[in-house]
Amino acid sequence: MSLQINATNPEHPALLLELPWHLPLEEWPPEHLVPLPRGISRHVVRYARAGEEVVAVKELARRPALREYELLRDLDRLGIPAVDALAVVTGRTDADGDPLEPVLITRHLGGSMPYRSMFETTMRPATMHRLMDALAVLLVRLHLTGFAWGDCSLSNTLFRRDAGAYAAYLVDAETGELHPRLSDGQRDYDLDLARVNISGELLDLEASGALHPSVDPIEFGTEICARYRSLWQELTRTSVYPAGKYHYIERRIRRLNDLGFDVAEMQIEHSSNGDTVTFVPKVVDAGHHQRQLLRLTGLDTEENQARRLLNDLESWMATQDDYAPGDPLTARPEVLAHRWVREVFRPTVRAVPPDLRGAMDPAEIYHQLLEHRWYLSERAQHDIGLDTAVKDYVENILPRARKSMEAPPPE
Template identity: 90%
Template structure:
């Protein structure tokens, strides 16, 4: 069987052909590989370079490789945070003509870290709580979309910094299934697997001395269940309000927006006696602040980053002479937003030397600068200004943090 490359982009096959597909992945020469931290996997996984892109290459049998490739494409189409599928390579053989396993090729998620690399510095319990929050949000989003993961774990997740919190991405869809809707039993099965897997992974870290002494692996495994159920209840519960109190529905929608979700479709029913109104969110989409920031500025950020940038944008707009909400002669929000990007956001981010940024993207850098400005202003008891905060951050913070910001190879 001849080598075949099925790719999502017509440019990728030509770039991928330059890689040594005649060698088992474990034997790939260092010249092709990129030294990035890897998590635990049941398969051989390597990071390599294809043109200007860093890719993750996973070796597995042909049928599961093709199946996972299609599942990841489905998740991409419905906007679920997951690694980006690029290609499946089948028909591999070595120089003697012996068959080799197929490979799944995905794009490396920039700025992401597997959980084991994060635990190399013994994460504080507060940071671990944020990881559980991120994983619970990911699992809820998957279940709302009808995806049963089948193997939710820290090992099958990548984490990116998101304005002081974390965003979780699915990295292994091999055991998953996509359905029109999940039953309660399917969701509970996924959740129980997550509890068992996470407790086991933390017990393993405890045995190696990499777990904070105050962390109980069993309690943290159970925590994912509580956080998941609380979020699921808020997103899907039926509410009954007094007739005419439509502000209660508006308040519920705003609360969902604050959690980062939009209500794309809802069901409102009046009681037969006219005394009550029943409200049910039928379709809930994640990414409320992401979409708002993208619409106003063209910037694509994580949800918490987008929330922080929108707050700064709103504060900045209020200082502009031509900002007059409701006044047809005033500048439109979109015009002011693009001015903010041009005059504030981009110059501020560009002032940070690239060699000091590590894996942080532009939105995370800006968030860090806003945090530092707040800290210095609190200490000085007055607003020290963004320019002063940037100078102090570059001089006193980034050089010390550089080693922890840059990922190291295993």
């Protein structure tokens, strides 16, 4: 069989042909590899450069490679945070003509880190709680779309900073299954696997001395279940309100939006005697603030980043002379939002030298600057302004924090 590359983008095959497919992945020469931290995997995984892109290359059998490729593409269409599937390469042979395993190629998720790299310095329990929150949100989102992961774990997840919290991304979909709807038993099975896997991973970290002494691995494994169930209950429960209290429904929708979820449609039923109203929301995938910011500004960010940027955008718009909500004669929000991007967001981000940014993307940089402005203003007891905050952040904060923002060396 000759070498075959099935790719999502017609430009990728030409770039991928430059890689040494005649060699087992373990033997690829350093000039093709990119030294990025890797998590634990049952397969051989390497990061490589294909043109201007950094890609993750994983060796596995043909059938699971093609299956995972299609599952990752399905998750992308559903808007689920997961790595992007770029291609599957089959028909590989070595110099003697002996067959080599196919590979699955995904795009490297910029600014992300596997959990083991994050634990190279002892992680505080508060940070670990944020990781568990991110993983619980990811698992809920998967289950809402009908995806049974089958192997939820820290090892199969990448984490990326998201405005002081973390966003979790699915990396390994090899064991996953997509259904129209998951039963309670399927969800419980996934959740129990997550509990066992996470406790085991943390026990391994504890044995290596990389776990904070106050952290109980078993308790943290159990915590993911509690966080998941609390979030699932809030998103799917049926509410019964007194008739005429429709603002209660609006309050519930706002609470769901604050969690980052949208209500696609709703079912409202009046009781037979007319005294009560039953409200059942149909919740879709997270990203309420992401979509709002993208629609207004064209900026594609994480959910918490989007929430923070929207707050800043709204505060800025309120200071503009041509902004009057509800007045059709004034500038529309989209016009003002693009002006904010052009006059505020971009100049502010560009004021931070590229060599000091580390792995932070523009939205995270802007969030950090807003946090620093708040801190300095609290200390000064008045608003010190964004320009002053940027100057102080670049001169006094980033040089000291540069090492912690850089990705750690490969294992």
